[in-house]
Amino acid sequence: MGIQVPFVDLRAQYRQLKVEIDAAIATVLEEAAFVRGKYVEAFEQAYAKAHGVRHCIGVGNGTDALYVALRALGVGPGDEVLVPALTWISTAETVSHLGARPVFVDIEPDYYTLDPCHAEHCVTERTRVIIPVHLYGQPADMEKLLNLARRYSLIVLEDCAQAHFAQYHGQLIGTFGTIAAFSFYPSKNLGAYGDAGAILTNDDALAHFIRIFTNHGSLTKYEHEIEGINSRLDGLQAAILSVKLRYIHQWNRQRAEHAQLYSELLADVEEITLPHIRPGCTHVFHLFVIRTPRRDELQHYLTSQGIQTQVHYPRALPFVPAYRRFGHHPDEFPVAWQYQHELLSLPLYPELTETQIRYVAEHLKAFFVHQRPRIVRP
């Protein structure tokens, strides 16, 4: 006993980078480069270059990145946007905020991302955009989704909040669609020390619109070309992100190695389903998500052993109160409906130790060996 395994440990990463991060922060403070300015430009350029994309525009957070991208695409009342039934609410709420309708699509049983076949059934003459979410760090099925988009003239907006630098058949996610939204929320694979986000696109006109829209409709103070909003990446976050960008590949590798070890240690536990990696893809394991029908009992047991877990997500979006107005039925999203009761995210972050991983695996096994099911299914 005695080992504690937190779900994430953001302080561990800060301690490793303290010298570099503190220096970066001090420089921004000295120069008072708080809003826009050279540290923001430097990060935007580095992030665009790392993806081989023409434009990166920093924004206030990942939700704004989605909202602004949809706004730039001209989405509005009467439009429908396809979004996965299982994702963080940002993917859908930003659609509603523009007066359009989020149309939920079920997820693939093995990979948890937007199901291209179900998506095709959901297309109507009002569908304008499809938002694949690279959920848990795994690329969505981009080949099929791009095909679908081509056939029905849909615009592809990638939600990359959970999958920085994951690859689909050797190509980075965020470079497939017309536009891509990233979040740098602190616990994401590439995380700032507060809210931050970015948009990637190769489209000059979209990039120009986004630059002015997110800065009160102007590039030059008081020259408001349009009405906009205030959603900017700030200098401190940009300077921090520039430091962290140098480590992201190492961190993603460590995450994948930890996931591999979990999978090896848990391979013979019949009661759980381990994450599957889509063939030809890299999975950057923002989350390590297993499935078991005894999810709640298992979570309770692990908590009692000092192991923190979370559920992503306890309610698929069609069934949260915010979307009650659509009157959705479980039969419309059989996979998301069933999985919301079974998904469990185990602790996973780069600094997790082998001892901690083995401890989690041992207790998980012990649960299935020693704890009889309380509910015996007929």
Ligand SMILES: *Cc1c(COP(=O)(O)O)cnc(C)c1O
């Ligand atoms: C985190 C997240 C967002 C939103 O990012 P914020 O920076 O928290 O606004 C959007 N989509 C998905 C899938 C996310 O996980």
